[in-house]
Amino acid sequence: MLIVMKFGGTSVGSPERIAEAARLAVASAAQGHQVVVVTSAMSGVTNALIDAAQSASKGQWTAAVSQQLLERHRAAAETLIGTDPVRKTATLDILGRRLDRFEKLCYGLSMVHELTPRLLDAISGTGEMLAAPLVAAAIQAQGRGSQAVDATEVIVTTDQFGGAEPLMDDTARKCAAVLQPMLAAGEIPVVTGFIGATADGVLTTLGRGGSDYSAAILGAALDADEVWIWTDVDGVMTANPSEVAGARTLPEISYSEASELAYYGAKVLHYKTILPAFRKRIPVRILNSFNPAHPGTRVTVEGHPSASGVKAVTSIRGVSLIAISGTGMQGIPGIVAKAFDVVAQQQANVLMISQASSENNICFVISSSEAGRVLKALRSALEVELLRGNIEEIAEQPVAVVAAIGDRMRGTPGIAATVFGALGTAGINVVAISQGSSERNISLVVDAQDASRAVRALHDAFQLDRQA
Ligand code: ASP
Numbered sequence: 001m002l003i004v005m006k007f008g009g010t011s012v013g014s015p016e017r018i019a020e021a022a023r024l025a026v027a028s029a030a031q032g033h034q035v036v037v038v039t040s041a042m043s044g045v046t047n048a049l050i051d052a053a054q055s056a057s058k059g060q061w062t063a064a065v066s067q068q069l070l071e072r073h074r075a076a077a078e079t080l081i082g083t084d085p086v087r088k089t090a091t092l093d094i095l096g097r098r099l100d101r102f103e104k105l106c107y108g109l110s111m112v113h114e115l116t117p118r119l120l121d122a123i124s125g126t127g128e129m130l131a132a133p134l135v136a137a138a139i140q141a142q143g144r145g146s147q148a149v150d151a152t153e154v155i156v157t158t159d160q161f162g163g164a165e166p167l168m169d170d171t172a173r174k175c176a177a178v179l180q181p182m183l184a185a186g187e188i189p190v191v192t193g194f195i196g197a198t199a200d201g202v203l204t205t206l207g208r209g210g211s212d213y214s215a216a217i218l219g220a221a222l223d224a225d226e227v228w229i230w231t232d233v234d235g236v237m238t239a240n241p242s243e244v245a246g247a248r249t250l251p252e253i254s255y256s257e258a259s260e261l262a263y264y265g266a267k268v269l270h271y272k273t274i275l276p277a278f279r280k281r282i283p284v285r286i287l288n289s290f291n292p293a294h295p296g297t298r299v300t301v302e303g304h305p306s307a308s309g310v311k312a313v314t315s316i317r318g319v320s321l322i323a324i325s326g327t328g329m330q331g332i333p334g335i336v337a338k339a340f341d342v343v344a345q346q347q348a349n350v351l352m353i354s355q356a357s358s359e360n361n362i363c364f365v366i367s368s369s370e371a372g373r374v375l376k377a378l379r380s381a382l383e384v385e386l387l388r389g390n391i392e393e394i395a396e397q398p399v400a401v402v403a404a405i406g407d408r409m410r411g412t413p414g415i416a417a418t419v420f421g422a423l424g425t426a427g428i429n430v431v432a433i434s435q436g437s438s439e440r441n442i443s444l445v446v447d448a449q450d451a452s453r454a455v456r457a458l459h460d461a462f463q464l465d466r467q468a
C-alpha cells in the first residue's frame with residue numbers, strides 16, 4: 001500500500017515527538033508499505049514566524065527570534081541524530097541556511113515596511129522547511145533511507161499567496177519525477193507541508209493549517225491508497241469530549257459528514273483537505289500520534305451510516321445572530337438581496353440563514369467579531385426602509401449554533417421531532433432553525449449560554465454514547 005502520512009505541529013513538537021513520528025513511519029514501511037511523510041512546522045513556529053514578519057514590517061526586527069528558532073531546532077537535531085558527525089553537520093548546515101534566509105527577509109522587511117502576501121508566504125513557510133530535515137534525520141537514525149523534500153519541488157500552485165490552490169496535473173508530474181524514484185528505492189521522502197510554488201518557482205502557502213491539504217494533494221497526485229493524518233486526538237468524535245462526557249470516537253464517517261463536521265466546529269479536519277482525496281476516493285484516516293494503538297476515524301465514500309441517522313452533535317461559539325425584522329417587509333422584493341450584498345461587501349462569512357414564510361424577519365449568523373461592522377453597514381444601506389418603517393429593527397444577539405449531523409438523516413422521518421423534543425424537555429429555547437435541503441444537518445440557534453446543555457441533550461436523545 002502507498003500511504004501519505006501527515007504529522008501535525010504537536011506530533012513533531014519536540015525531539016521526542018519527532019522520534020515517535022519517525023518510528024510510526026518506519027513501522028509502516030517495515031510492514032511493506034511505501035510511505036511519504038508530510039510534516040508541519042514544530043508547534044508554535046508558524047505563529048512565531050508570522051509575528052516576526054509583522055514586527056519587522058513595523059521596523060522592529062531583532063535577530064532574537066531567529067536565534068530562538070535555531071536553538072530549538074539545533075537541540076532537536078543533536079538529540080535525534082546522535083553521533084554521526086557527517087549527518088549532523090549536514091543537517092545543522094541546512095538549518096543555518098534556512099534561518100539565514102529568514103533573517104535576511106525580515107531585515108529587508110524592516111527597511112521597506114511593506115509586508116506583501118508574497119513575502120509573508122516566503123517567511124511563514126520557513127517552519128516546515130526547518131522541520132522536514134529533522135524528521136528525515138530521525139528516520140535515517142532509525143535505519144531507513146529518507147530525504148527531506150521541499151514541497152516547492154513537487155506541489156505546483158496558483159499565485160494566490162496566503163491561500164494558493166494546487167494545479168493537479170503539474171503536481172502529479174512532479175511527484176512522479178521526484179518522489180516515485182525515492183519510493184522505488186525503499187526510502188521515505190519527508191515533504192514540507194503547508195507550502196508549494198508557482199510554475200515559476202515562487203514560494204506559496206496553502207493557508208493556515210494547510211499541511212493536511214498538502215497531504216491530500218500528494219495522496220491524490222501519487223494515487224495513494226490511503227492518507228493518514230496523525231494529530232493529537234483520537235479521531236473525530238460524536239461531540240466535543242470536554243462538553244459531553246459520553247462522547248466517543250466515530251470509527252467511520254463519509255466525506256460529506258466530514259465536511260459538515262469541519263464546518264461546524266469539529267476542528268480535527270480542514271474541510272478543504274477532503275477534496276483532493278474525495279475526488280479520487282482515497283480513504284483518509286485521522287489518528288492520534290500520542291495514542292497510536294487507537295484505530296481513530298476513517299473517512300470514506302460510504303461512511304458507515306448509523307441507524308439513528310444522527311452521527312455527531314457540534315456547536316459553533318463566538319457567533320452573533322443578526323435579525324432584520326418588520327411587518328412592512330412582507331412582499332417587498334430586494335431587501336434580502338440588499339442585506340446580503342452588504343454582508344458580502346463587509347467580507348463577513350454567513351454561517352446560517354433563516355427566513356420564515358411570513359417574511360417578517362430575516363436572520364443570519366456571522367462571527368461576533370464581524371457583527372459590529374456588519375450591523376453598522378446594514379443600518380446605513382437600509383436607511384430608507386428603516387425610515388419608512390418597512391423595517392422596524394436590525395438587531396444583534398450573541399448566540400451559538402448547535403448542529404446535528406449525519407448522512408442518514410436524509411429521508412429518515414422523526415429526527416426533527418426528536419431534536420425539538422429533547423430541547424423542549426431540557427427547557428432550552430430555540431431562537432432560529434435551519435435545515436439545508438441536503439438534509440445532512442439540522443442547525444439550531446440557541447442562546448450562547450444554553451449551547452453546552454443543548455449539545456448534551458441532543459447527544460443523549462440520539463444515544464450517541466453507544467456504539468451504532
Ligand atoms: N504550520 C502551518 C500552520 O500552522 C500549517 C499546518 O500546521 O498545517 O498553519
Ligand code: MG
Nearest residue numbers: 008009040209
Ligand atoms: Mg498546525
